[in-house]
Amino acid sequence: MSGGYDRDFLRARLELPSPSATTILLDYTHFSVRFRVARKLAAIVGVNISGRELSPLAREGTWHFDSRIPKEQQAGPDVYKNNAFDRGHLVRRLDPVWGDPATAKTANQETFVFTNAAPQVDDFNQGKELWVGLEDHVLGHADAYDAKLSVFTGPVLLDDDLPYRGVQVPRKFWKIAVWTNDAKLGAAGFVLDQSPLLGKVELKKAIDQRLLEGEPPPLGPYRTFQVPIAQIADLTGLSLSRLANVDRLVKGQRELGKEPKAIKLESAEQIRL
Numbered sequence: 001m002s003g004g005y006d007r008d009f010l011r012a013r014l015e016l017p018s019p020s021a022t023t024i025l026l027d028y029t030h031f032s033v034r035f036r037v038a039r040k041l042a043a044i045v046g047v048n049i050s051g052r053e054l055s056p057l058a059r060e061g062t063w064h065f066d067s068r069i070p071k072e073q074q075a076g077p078d079v080y081k082n083n084a085f086d087r088g089h090l091v092r093r094l095d096p097v098w099g100d101p102a103t104a105k106t107a108n109q110e111t112f113v114f115t116n117a118a119p120q121v122d123d124f125n126q127g128k129e130l131w132v133g134l135e136d137h138v139l140g141h142a143d144a145y146d147a148k149l150s151v152f153t154g155p156v157l158l159d160d161d162l163p164y165r166g167v168q169v170p171r172k173f174w175k176i177a178v179w180t181n182d183a184k185l186g187a188a189g190f191v192l193d194q195s196p197l198l199g200k201v202e203l204k205k206a207i208d209q210r211l212l213e214g215e216p217p218p219l220g221p222y223r224t225f226q227v228p229i230a231q232i233a234d235l236t237g238l239s240l241s242r243l244a245n246v247d248r249l250v251k252g253q254r255e256l257g258k259e260p261k262a263i264k265l266e267s268a269e270q271i272r273l
Contacts (some may be wrong), residue, residue, distance in 0.1 A: 009196070016046040048150055065113070071152045093108065188247070189229040229249075
């Protein structure tokens with residue numbers, strides 16, 4: 001395990017955001033995890049993607065604990081046994097798989113660490129929704145010379161997330177893609193909601209009760225929304241002001257005289273870059 005997220009990967013320095021809650025920084029090949037022990041899950045992961053060097057390695061990896069953290073402090077295999085939960089990669093498996101063959105192979109295997117996983121309902125994790133290809137789509141708009149992205153991803157960790165087998169299950173996930181054009185940063189933020197699918201793991205009754213008590217309804221099962229990055233900051237407690245200032249969705253809406261708001265994506269062509 002070496003290298004980790006590189007703040008100087010793009011042509012404008014970009015630090016890995018840090019949450020206000022206590023986390024442990026774990027570096028892997030081309031990506032890093034800020035791990036929140038109190039939740040047994042990552043608070044945020046950051047990965048550097050070199051589009052011109054990506055290696056299409058097969059899905060070969062074995063899920064494993066990170067030896068730097070006690071096993072009981074990680075959401076391990078017991079969370080995922082005999083239910084509808086998948087081990088959902090936070091850093092997408094192929095994103096850090098670039099460089100020379102040995103480095104790419106190492107990165108591929110390191111994405112299968114439990115600190116890079118979160119419980120995601122199988123319909124959500126295996127679906128063909130836009131979430132799967134966001135990085136690919138944004139890479140096409142990145143600087144033509146660099147073809148590079150830095151991507152931050154994480155679960156929305158709320159105090160009232162429902163408990164399941166010793167882990168509070170996140171209802172929403174977020175992603176921010178960042179790139180440079182002419183050495184200037186651009187960014188786009190996205191949110192998915194798996195709340196409507198949690199009935200597959202016997203959590204539906206609790207969710208229905210919360211809706212009766214006035215909690216806002218979910219965004220929609222495994223649908224992708226592009227959202228103002230400032231909203232992600234509000235959801236997560238992360239300091240994202242620099243990225244919010246270069247948010248392409250907000251810039252485009254304000255140029256049209258509109259208030260910034262989330263948009264539901266039905267196709268990649270709707271993404272505001």
